[in-house]
Amino acid sequence: MKKLFALILALAMVLTASSFALAEDLPTITIMFHGSNVTDDTAVLEAVNEYIADKVGAKLEVVWGTWGDFDQKATDALTTGDSSIDMVFTCSWSADEYNKYAKDGYFVKLDDLIAEYGADLTAAIPESLMQAATIEGAEGMGIYAVNGFKDTATQNTWDVNVTLLTELGYTLDDFKAMSFYDFGDLFAKAKEVKGDSFYPFLVEPMVLERMVTGSIIVAGDSGSTNLLSLYLNQDDVSAEGPYGNVMLNKFATEEYKKFVEKMHEYYEAGYVDPALAVAETSNDTRTNAQLTGDYLIGTQSYSFGYEKQIDRGIEVAFVPCTEPYVDTTASQGAMMAISTASEHPVESFKFLALLNSDPTLMTLMNYGVEGVHYTLEDGLVKFDPDARATYSPWTNGMGNVTILPDTVDEGAGFRESFKEYYAGAKAIPALGFVFDTSEVNTEMGNLSNVAAQYALALDAGALDPETALPEFLAELDANGMQAYLDAANAQLAAYLGE
Amino acid sequence: MQRAKKSKRRWDAKNFWLLTMVMPGAIWLLLIRYLPMLGVIISFKDYKAQKPNTFWNNLIKSEWVGLGNFKFLSNTNTLRMIRNTLLYNAAWILLVLVIAVLFAVMMSELKNRFMAKAYQTMMFFPYFLSWVVASYFVLAFLDPTSGMIPSIQRSLGLRPTQFYMDTTWWPLILTLSNLWKNVGYSSVLYLAAITGIDTTLYEAAAVDGATKRQQVWHVTLPGIRPMIVILLIMSVGKIFNADFGLFYNVPQNSGPLYPVTQVIDTYVYNTYANTHNIGMSAAAGLLQSVVGCACIVATNLIVRRIDADSSLF
Amino acid sequence: MDKAQKRYAGLNTFGPGAQAVFHICLGLFALLCIIPFVFVIIISFTSEDSIRQIGYSFAPLSWSTQAYGYVFSLGRQLWLSYFNSFLITVVGTVLSVIICILYSYPLYRKDFKYRNFFNFMSFFTMIFGGGLVPTVVVCKQMLGMSDNYAALIVPMLFNPFNIIVMRTFFQTTVPRELIEASTIDGAGEYRTLIQVVLPVVKPAIATIALLNALAFWNEWFLSLLYVTKNMDIIPLQYLLMRMQRNADFLAKNAGMLGADAAKAARNLPSQSLKMALVVFIVVPIACAYPFFQRYVVAGLTVGSVKG
Structure with a gap:
């Protein structure tokens, strides 16, 4: 009995020792992605680890965050100071919002690391993206995340069901000549042809409001319901808007009043699905109707190549509202930060730099292993649908998408035209400005609750602006709207004055 | 002399063994409930990452902000959300109590045992359906386009009610939803309590010529009184906490309904979603606990005056 | 059965009129509880086209078993x-019941010296x-509950509410x-x-x-x-919730995600799939329910006529 025990003990010791030897003392670095649909990453990680062993000097592990669970998992990992997560996705719109989390000390300042190990990275990413990532963080002005090179401009478009438009006797050019305020006849006719339960105007109410009034999202403003409007110059987005570089209370402008009055008219006439005015049914309803082509005019935030990804059984055209513009929100759209709790920031940075500059690694991480997940046809990537189903990360969330090869679906030359399209986009005058709300945090919380009560229903036209708008404005005032606005404008003036 | 010594030793042994029974639970409580309570000080701090970035270090070194995190209460809708939370909870505590006890008594008195079991099983189904699923069900009735009630109204030539824009019906809808979800759960507890009543008590009452109704009144209800009181006290402790899913998902988070649907929990959720201020949400939780605690102590005091045996502590 | 016995039996049960009222009250409420679940089953057999056109309905435009096909294809x-x-x-159930009994029994014993202390210790955490x-x-970094079964069981092993309920049961029945x-024995x-x-x-x-x-079954x-x-x-519950959350997120943030999101939205699991999963979740526990119930209702001899 004793002998047996000794034998087992010896065996266990040998096994432990050999497993240590196998690890070769390479540290493990862990990265957390957003929006993944990955169930089997064994083949990919094996290939990646072989590839990066010398180049990075670490072994990679991945947490494949999904759309629904990333926010909770990322904020938990950061606020609990979890050292097992080294790198984490961040951006201007996720819960681990780049500017706030950098300011609160959760992200490593990368400037020194870039100077030492980042030559390839700076060569691969446009200077403008580096600038967009340069913010006032916990350690002062600097870069706190590697900015992914993806669609970097915002462009809102009318999403037109051309099939139905033609059926109604209009051409696309007819439509292009119309403005939001002229849609009435078109909708009336659609209702006549398609029946009473057909809703021709399929909108994301908050996006529609920005499209019609010509305002943009102010980075740092209350997220779920924006409170501030910065007006664009519709003719030249790089020039000052009609009110100059000043932010206004979104709901107190003449433009807004005119918009909600018209929208209420459309709503009352039955052109808008009432479900769009209710927070939790709005998005589902819109997505469903869009997918089945059950609409005439919709709204869509456009990005290059969007047409290639849809299949609605109808002919669709995207009619731009403005030219594409580069604002803070879009240029901080997908980034990768290193957590200050990480024990391996240097290896992590080396990995991020390699991922964003080395086509082999980027392709491996994104498209998988050649021969397993895809094959090459005339230099184009053709996916194996079964293998791809077990390994589909979110391409735009990973980093520099411009170093990826084109896919069969996209066609040859896609990346080149993609880069060209966004290189041509103009920057708004306030590009880079982020409203730091730490001084007016209480006001923002309270105001966002007031806005949640009114804004969506007003934007969708469900409330009568005659009574609801004054009520809304009075409540905003009572909860500190002016202080909030003043703080924002003081910061913008200081930012532009620099 | 010797006898006293012996009894004392036995007394110690008894406490020792009883203590070993409590230990697994006590250790769990210490580690998983009491240790994290140190984190309550987040409520009074501006929690940020420090150097080095570990949770406890961040907690200690973050700046004190006094009552700053409680400032979310300084808005024009504070009274409204507190009123909604308290009124709904108070009404529902009483309603659920009365209906659940009534159902439990009825089930215990059914002659047809098979049906009694069938009813009880069915009453548990709502517990499995999340509020999200329940909200689809409500939507099937109220949806302005395809919902059953607006459809009927339309076919009668009436103007369909815009349920998700109109506050009128929501106190009723929320109340029905809450009863639907919670009555089954409570009634199974009461039923189990009735089961535990000594049957000889009924026989004795019957021998005394008590009718069944009198038996219920004088045997069943007194028999489950401790359970009623305990469940009541515990629900009073949660009077400041609203059932988030009920107030968020069932009304589809519709803004114009806020005057009758906004409660503390949904307000805090909304605020947190926009500010990501964990100090604020910790402060809100602390506030709810303090109020709940005060309510429990007060109720318990009253109960102790009336019936010391039934009180919580 | 002689007259006296009959009278005695009559005293032990409610008459037919009262019984009928009980059946109506309980039956109606039970029906109300079960209908939403029937609704879930209907949605799970509803075709996706019907859901997109008229939403969730008791009378869908067309039926489909596709959702169940998808569920099985999750493999x-x-x-x-x-x-x-x-x-x-x-x-989880076995362990938590053992812990609950062990913790609440001494609290019921009036002669337990530390009764009040442990009673309060448990109760306080409820508030x-x-x-x-x-x-x-604490759980993840200090106790190592991460990516293991312990993390899904241990944090729920103890419930102060159940402790108090159990203690009350002891008080009223023992x-x-x-x-x-x-x-003394x-x-x-x-x-x-x-x-x-x-x-x-x-x-x-x-x-x-x-x-x-x-x-435990409902936890995600x-x-x-x-x-x-x-x-x-x-x-299983988390599998379902993850689908739900992914769909919600995609719908809410479509504008921020670029062209990829359009593709992702197209490939989302359908509503009917989610409802089919709900069916998969509810059915086993509903089947297990009578097993527990046997002990609860079998103890009920109050209403039955003996002999």
């Missing part, structure tokens, strides 16, 4: 999650908590004389508990076990908090 992940749900529920973030820190008699504390007390409180144990089993948030890499241990 390994489905059966693994099913297994995990069972494992977590069974282990006060450290909040989510500190709890995650006469103190029983324990005194047993201790010289039985140890554990033997008294197991051989004398437990048989008396069987319905209460079944009830607590039921409540715990339901709680722990998976969200503590499972990051090892998706082989997630239960």
